[in-house]
Amino acid sequence: MPNRQVAPDSFMLKDLSLTKPKVKELSNGLSVHILQDDTNPVLKIDVLFPSGKVNDEKSGQSLICAKVMVEGTRSYPGSELQELLDHYGAHLDVSVDYDHSTVSLLCLKEHIHSLLPVLKSAITEPLFDEKDFEKIKLQQLQKIQVNNQKNALIATKNLRKNLLNGTPYANTLEEEYIKQISIEDVKSYFHQFFTVAPDFIVAGDFDDGIFDFFEEHFGMLEYSVLNEDYKSELSPIIDDNLIKREGSVQASVRMGCISIPRTHPDYFDLSITNEIFGGYFGSRLMKNIREDKGYTYGIYSVLINYKHLDYQIIGADVKIDHVEDTVREVYREMEELKVNPVPEAEIETIKNYMLGKIASSLDTVFHQSENYKSKLVEGADYLDYFDDYINSIRSITAQRVLEISNKYFSESYCVVKVA
Template identity: 30%
Template sequence: MLDRTKAPYINNLVQPDIIKAQEAFIFENTPVFFVHSDNQEALKIEIITDSGSKFEQKPAAASTALSLLNEGTINRTGSQISDGFDSRGAFTDFNNTSDRQHMSCYTLERFFPEIIELMSDVWINPSFPENELERYQNQKAEQIAQQRKKNQYKAAEVFKNSLFGKNHPYGRTVGPEEIKSITREDLIDFHPTMYRNPAIFLSGKVTDNVLSTLQDHLQKIPVAQANTSKTKKPEQITDLIVIKRPESLQSTIRMGLPVIDRGHKDYYKLVVANELFGGYFGSRLMKNLREDKGYTYGVHSRLMHLEDEGYMIVGTDVIKEKTEDSLNEIQSELERLATESVEQLELDTVINYLKGNFISSINTPYSLVDKFKSLYFYDIDYGFYDNYFENLDQITPADIKNTVEKYLLNNQWTKVVVGDLK
């Protein structure tokens, strides 16, 4: 019988061997990487290109073009495309970011020849039907108009504008006006951009037949090279920006600052410092703002990485009357981390939490490919993961103090409040 008077035995977490992605040299101009698993029939293919929003000549062209790929080609109607995927139990997901566009599909290995033929047609031969463009514009414009009424959405937009600058590729936001201004000719002009530096990632049941079928279709892709020049320097606003909405019961806070990237020697220390500060449910910010003060249901801090910039963001929704107090408490927790040594038990708890998260994040071929992508696109080798536990174990309380003081305790914070400042 279980003796509930005794605490459960704690095992020391051991650095796992991560299964590494392999490269399939099947096409000269397009790298193909895969993680194979015999334990399932499912397969995921993801095509990623250097054609995100920062490459568009007209705002909203990239996201609109990607959204309409599935709505018709010169060979198929939108309904035929949809039926082609649905009849094979396939799930597609097209995602546009500032840096890249992602076209992915989950399917069964036995359907891969039909699925890759469909994806190739969608990628190469979109027709961008006028009626579908109009429908998309009406729906998207209305969706954005409604979303902007929400404090969280508005705060996210203003935060991006202020952290990078409204005219910076990472700071631009798209509204109903930009969506409505897109024409079919704009999409046709942007479409060749979607062939820039493609990379293909496969995970699941990746057989020889899958690779040979993929090779046949890759020969049809007109690969183009992207401009690899770095984006212009951000024009950050470090003032406190308040968007007043007196009718709101809560205020939304978004605040952040530029930080070092994954390749920096101090990055592991920053990861741990962020977790202590607001990265998980037991963080300092959660204990302060939620448990002790009752100002919010939740608060978080995260490290975000774009191709040319990295930043930390802190986000929460607080009782409107406690907005200013919440900002002060966030600042107070930063100062505490920079001036008072973290107890070793608290530091060990966070490090073990990070280790456990890492172990749980590499248990499927899909997640293993995701891990590889975060290395591949930032030019980092597998040593980042192979030495992960070792680097975490070397971090001391003094490292946390020094890291917070060096990188976070400064006047480089962008702060946005949507609601009211009381």
């Protein structure tokens, strides 16, 4: 029997076992990216469109359009669509971010012949029923009303507005914007952006017979090419703002600065340094502000990457009497990383943690497909990206962390406090 008093041996992750994607083209030139795994009879199909919130003429237009698309189609109106999905135990969903929109189908392989026509119908002939439109619009309004009572979301929205000022990435959903959207706005967005050529990312038990079925349903569709017309001028408003709210028992703090893209030579090392700073439960910020000071249950620092913009955000919900103390301690931890080398034991801990984190984020073919999708969006090679990332983690040194901290942890942070 194992001795429970002795910790098991630890070792550094050597290699990742990633599914090598295959790319096939339909007769109309659309790409089907396949991550094959025949161990489970399940398929996940993502239809990735190269448009999102940055393409909105009215804030919220893309989101409502996408939500209404999967409510009903001309071939499968309303309840008929939902009943069909329930019958086969399938899931049809849609997600919209700033740069891309994804329509997803998850189902058993044996039902793909019955459900692929449903997916095709959703992306080519949405019904845009007036009742569905009003329902989705009401749901979004109610969600905004609830969120606008939360200090954390108020702080995040105001940080975006200031830090990302001058770009579409600063836009946030507000009641007045949603109320202005008409069903004609939604139809207009669909005809302009969901008719642009998408990519198909398929994960699971995929075979040549299913590819032929893809060809039958999608190979003859006509799509246009997206007209890249991103025009904006980033003008960050670097300020320290306090928003007072009556009755608050807890405050929210958000700090942010403009950062670098994943394609930058320093990105991996900055990501590792940020993890030490505030990226995991054992980070500098957590040990100081949570464990030592008791100001918060949790604090984080995250690097966020978009197609045209990148930034770092630090966030915490803190005791209302310690808002200024929290901001001061965040700056103090930045300064510590800029002045004193990280101890070797801490370097080894972060290496093991991050390698394990990467491995767990890629442990199923469906997790791998999500990562593959993000790399496809960024124009990065999926396999090379993770090879390079792992090599950077293994080779990071205290001296390199010191260099990166001095280069990227400036005091030019936009600060928003809601209390």
